[in-house]
Amino acid sequence: MKIVIYALHVLVAVCFLPCMETLSFESESLSKYDSHVRCIESERDALLVFRQSVANEYDQLQSWKKEENDCCEWKGVGCDNHTGHVTHLYLSSLIQPSYYLETTNARVSVSNLLLDLKYLNYLDLSSNIFVGIPKFIGSLTELVHLDLSDTCIGVSELSPWIGGSIPEQIGNLSKLQYLNLSNSCTGGPIPKFIGSLHSLKYLDLSNCGFDGVVPHELENLSNLQHLDLSWNYLTPNGNFSWLFNLTSLAHLALSGIDITPPGIWVSFIQRIPSISILRIEGCHLLSPSSTLSNFSSSISALYHRDNLINSSIVYWLSHNTFSLEVLDLHDNMLEGAIPQSFAQLTALTDLNLGQNILSGPIANTLPLMTTLTKLDLSANQLTGDLPKSICNLSRLRSADFSSNNFTGNLEDLLSGHLSHLQELSLYKNQLTGSVPDITLLSSLRELDANSNQLNGYLPIVFKHHSVLQILDLSNNQLRGSLPNFTRFSSLWSLNLSDNQFSGGLPDFTGCSALQVLRLDKNQLTKWETRSTGLLSSLRELDLSMNSIHSTIFEVHLFNLSRLEYIRTSFNSLTFEFTSNWLPPFQLWELSVTSCKLGPKFPNWIRNQQHIVHLDISNSQISDNIPIWFGNLSSIMKLLNLSSNKIRGEFSFNFDQLEVIDLSFNYFNGALPPVFHAGCSKIILSQNKFSGTLQSFSVVEYYALSFLDLSHNKLFGALPDNWIHFELLAFLNLGYNNFSGRIPTSIGHLGSLQTLILRNNKLYGELPASLRNCRGLGFVDFGFNKLSGKVPSWIGKDHLKLYALILKSNRFYGSLPYEICHLHNLHFLDLSINRISGTIPPCFGNFTAMTRKGNEVGNHFYLTNSSVPSNDTDYYVDNVLARWKGQEFEYGRNFAYLKMIDLSTNELTGEIPTAITRLLDLKGLNLSVNRFNGELPQEIGQLKALECLDLSANKFSGEIPQSMSGLTFLGFLDLSNNNFSGKIPSGTQLQGFSISAYEGNTELCGKPLTITCPGDEPTDHIQPSFGENEDDGDDSDYQRWLYVSAVLGFSTTFWGIIGILVLNRRWRHAYFLFLDNLKERLIVAMAVRIARFQRKA
The missing domain is CATH 1.20.5 (Single alpha-helices involved in coiled-coils or other helix-helix interfaces)
Structure with missing residues (x-):
């Protein structure tokens, strides 16, 4: 109640001034007069000159016309009813920030001719952009109300044009009672002359960039009732004594200021008894000392968020305040159970305890706080069921229980007892059960229960008409058909995404206010015209990731003239529009991935002049890129035409693009002109682009984080300007015809995670500067002409490396021991080189190959893109591997492929036993080398091995018996070695073809036709089944089978008989x-x- 009284007091004292007693002020026309009242001609001319100096795109001053004689009827102009003098100018927001950003010369220059408005007492120029605060305002001596707030939009490039110091002429405004300079980007110290404005009752200097010490002259403002110095860089140094002279002060805001010592804020309440509202947010304050007590405060609102307050403050407040209505302790250090002392704050109506460390149930405290109208317990660690006793808070209008661990049933809260409840947030809890009839809460306007575990069905019929405006039940487990929403005439946002709803879209007849409709990520199958055809207010439509099989005609969208966002990706939709159809809407986003728009390029897109996000990938377009495409929106930020069959040259310049994907098409010619400083993701792979990267080396691309130019016809040397690409995380230039050496500047890519230069004509040694790219995880230089030794710094400086591919180059020399430091290595391919020496015995140190699991997965990278996209910030590795004798390409399954390929080199020696410790190794290829000696007996420990190729070496000795236990082995090649003896018996080794063992002249046993000594069949033994193809091992196997059967039967029989006897x-x-x-x-x-x- 005290807050209401205070607000009325300020309204009467400040806004309805004595000089405006007869003024009638409205938003459209601030004064309407009798026909005989006309404004003063000189004042009218001054206003017309002012209008000409304002660049106003939206023409908010269009009523200011020379032929309109009565300026008192102009918008934003108020006059005295008796004299006709202009007394009131409301000119807020003449320049919109979005327009200003695009038109840098659009700023307000306030004409000095406004000096002719000598009787002006109310001037509002807020939310505009000035070349400094006009000095002449100080000559408008009748001013009582001056609002210059929000004249700074915070863009650093514009800072020389806006803000500036406060002209000292403002100090001449002796009648001024209201001064608002908040967000005006003035800077510097607070001017001392403000202390001479003795009539001031309202002073707002918040967020102005002021620094230094607060001048003590402010203590002269004895009539001041409202003071806001928040969010400046002031250093009071503990000197707040000047505040104690402001005996009329009712509202004090010092948020974001260094208030020291931390407990001094209590003295504001003690020594300024008139204070009813205190804002001290973000000041790093502590709880008051228990010794600061035994006084009674009449403070009604305390905003104490973002500090270091603990739960003791509740006890302190309950003993020292008697009329506290609003308490904001959001983002502090309150922990444990909700203090029961809150129940003693009997006047409390608004309580915010969000983002603390409160835990446990809430059943004991809340039911006692019956005066509450607003409650925020969000982002804590509260648990247990939401008690039914919450329904006792009959005055509750807004409740936020989001981001906790509450359980229980939603029906208990929505039973209809909270008849005044307007806003309810239950986001991100563990609530279960079905959703009841929400129309039973007659006042409910907003319900957010997304990210819970709600299941079951929505009510088939809603019984009552509802005033609900926002309903969010997304990310739950709700299922069944969607009900009709015809009773929700006030609904403007409906989000049911990420559930399991099925069937068709429901009937939205009567939802004339609906602006946002999100039904994505469900199992919907049908979209009928009547479902959305009458939603004339709809701005956002998201049906993506369903199973909708429908054909969309013009009639589906004909009435949706306000539509701005269409998302229907990943459905089986077919858009069939006539070639000359002009949509009634102007879109900001069109995302229709995997819907059918083709085969012709959709002509209806050509008039979308405001589009920012265009994704028509995989839409079966097989056509030339139209010429008119370059005339689309100049503010486009995302363009995705991938996975179509679009032909032609892409020469269009969209200089605002942040993400572009033209991959998997038939584009040809030079690379598109998309390489500019703001682009963060460029994918042009799988096309026919040709030429060099000369244009690429002209501009500095600070924002680029993802670049894929692979699978084209590009040639020439790689540019040497990589020093400018600080954010680049993914670089793929593979499958082109680039030649020359790898530039040394590539070592400046400190954010690089993936580097692919595969299949080019690069030569020379790897530049030592690459060692600076310490974040590298995936390196593929395969199929080039690179030479030199495998550098030792790869193992020293690239400890995050999980894939190293140097296949088919000209590397020579021995393998460095430092390579064994790559503990995260999953995939090593050094095949088809001239590497010699032995395998280092430390190869068993590849820790990632010793344990099961996928430790790679998708890779996220930093992006500066402001455009939301499902795939903007991550990528999946892709590798070409020789697997089971053939070349395969692995994408999403690559993370599970743990493999070592050293084939076709000049390696010698034996296989080190340490390799047998790589228990999750899936593939090992050492073929076509000069290895010798026997295989390690422990090779059978590689239980996960699926592919083993040791062919074309000089291995000798017997095949280890332990290999018979390699049950997952699907490919084996031991051919062309010197193995001898018998092939071990086992279900796997006998199943491979003869070719897996050929070329080993002293090898015998199945599947070879060479019988081992002692296994020859004898004439007197007759085969038991068919022809005798069993060797001695098979006879032993059958013999033990019969013995086991007899023993099993005997044990079971006598076991049962024995129990019955005993x-x-x-x-x-x-x-x-x-x-x-x-x-x-x-x-x-x-x-x-x-x-x-x-x-x-």
Whole structure:
């Protein structure tokens, strides 16, 4: 109640001034007069000159016309009803920030001719942009109300044009009672002359960039009722004594200021008894000392968020305040259970405890706080069911329980007892159960229950008309058909995405206010015209990621003239529009991935002049890129035409693009002119672009984080200006015809995670500067002409490396021992080189290959893009690997492919035993080398091995018996070695073809036709089944099979008999069961025989 009284007091004292007693002020026309009242001609001319000096795109001053004689009827102009003098100018927001950003010369230059408005007492120029605060304003000595707030938009490039110091002429305004300079970007110290404005009752200097010490002259403002110095860089140094002279002060705001010592804020309440509202947010304050007590404060609102307050403040407040209505302790250090002392604050109506460390249930405290109208407990660690006793808070209008761990059923809260409840947020909890009829809460305007575990169905019918405006039940487990929403005439935002709803879109007849409709990520199957055809207010439509099989005609969208966002990606939709159709809407976003728009390029897009986000990828377009495409929106930020069959040259210049994807098309010619400083993601792969990267080396691309030019016809040397690409995380230039050396400047890519230069004509050694790219995880230089030794710094400086591919180059020399430091390595391919020496015995240190699991997955990278996109910030690795004798390309499954390929080199020696510690190794290829010696007996420990190729070496000795336990082995090649002896018996090794063992002349046993000594068949032994193809091992196997069967039967039989002999109770029960069973069988047989005889 005190807040209301204070607000009325300020309204009467400041806004309705004595000189405006007869003024009638409205938003459209601030004064309407009798026909005989006309404004003063000189004042009218001054206003016309002022209008000419204002660049106003929206022409808010269009009523200011020379032919309109009565300026008192102009918008924003108020006059004295008796004299006709202009007394009031309301000229806020003449320049919109969005327009100003695009038209840098659009700023307000306030004409000095306004000096002719000598009787002006109310001037509002807020939310405009000035070349400094006009000095002449100080000559408008009748001013009582001056608002110059929000004249700074915070863009650093514009700072020389806006703001500036406060002219000292303002100090001449002796009648001024209201002065608002907030957000005006003035800077410097607070002018001392403000202290001479003795009539001031309202002073707002917040967020102006002021620094230094607060001048003590402000203590002269004895009539001041409202003071706001928040969010400046002031250094009071503990000197707040000047505040204690402001005996009329009712509202004090010092948020974001260094208030020291931390407990001094209590003295504001003690020594300024008139204070009813205190804002001290973000000041790093502590809880008051328990010694600061025994006083009574009449403060009604305390805003204490973003400090270091603990739970003791509640006890302190309950003993020192008696009329506290609003308490904001958001983002502090309150922990444990909600203090019961809150119940003693009997006048409390608004309580905010969000973003603290409160825990446990809330059942004991809240039901006692019956005066509450607004409650915020969000972002804590509260648990348990939301108690039914919350319904006792009959005055509650707004409740926020989001981001906790509450459980229970939603029906208890929405039972209808909270008849005044208007806003309810339950976001991100663990609530279960179905959704009741929300129309039972007659006052509910906003319900957010997304990200819970709600299941079941929505009500088939809603019983009452609802005033609900926002309903968000997304990210739950709701299912079934969607009900009709015809009773929700006030609904303007409906979000049911990420559930399991099925069937068709419901009937939205009557939802004339609906602006946002999100039904994405469900299982919907049908979109009928009547579902959305009458939603004339709809701005955003999201049906993406469903299973809708429908054809969309013009009639579906004909009435949606306000539509700005269409998202229907990943459905089976077909858009069939006539070639000359002009949509009634202007879109900001069109995302229709995997919908059918083709085969012709959709002509209806050509008039979308405001589009920012255009994604028509995989839409079956097979056509030339139209010439008119370059005339689309100049503010486009995302363009995705990928996975179509679009032909032609892309020569259009969209200089605002942040993300462009033209991959998997038939574009040709030079690279598009999309390389500019603001672009963060460029994908032009899988096309026919040709030429060099000369244009690429002209501009500095500070924002670029993802660049893929692979699979084109580009040639020439790589540019050497990579020093400018600080954010680049992904670079793929593979499958082109680039030549020359890898430039040294590539070592400046400190953010690089993936580097692919595969399949080009690059030569020379790897530049040592690459060692500076310490974030590299994936490196593919395969199929080039690179030479030199494998550098040792790869193992020293690239500890995050999980894939290293140097395949098919000209590397030579021995493998460096430092490579064993790559503990995260999943994939190593050094095949088809001239590497010699032995395998380092430390190869067992590849830790990622020793344990199961996928430790790679998708990779996220930093992006400066302001455009939301499902795939903007991550990518999936892609690798070409020789697997089971053939080349395969692996994408999403690459993370599970743990492989070492050293084939086709000049390596010698034995396989180190340490390799057998790589228990999750899937593939090992050492073929076509000069290895010798015997295989390690422990090779059978590689249980996960699926592919083993040791062919074309000089291995000798017997194949280890442990290999028979490699049950996942799907490919084996031991051919062309010197193995001898018998192939170990096992279900795997005998299943491979003869070619897996050929070229080993001393090898015998199945599947070879060479029989091992001692395995020859004898004439007197007859085969048991068919022809005798079993060797001695098969006979032993059958013999043990028969023995095991006999032993199993004997053990089971005598085990049962033994129990019956030793246990009398079980024995009697068993024989009783047999007797009963015998009797039942006899009776059943007798009945059946009798029935048969009767029928006969």
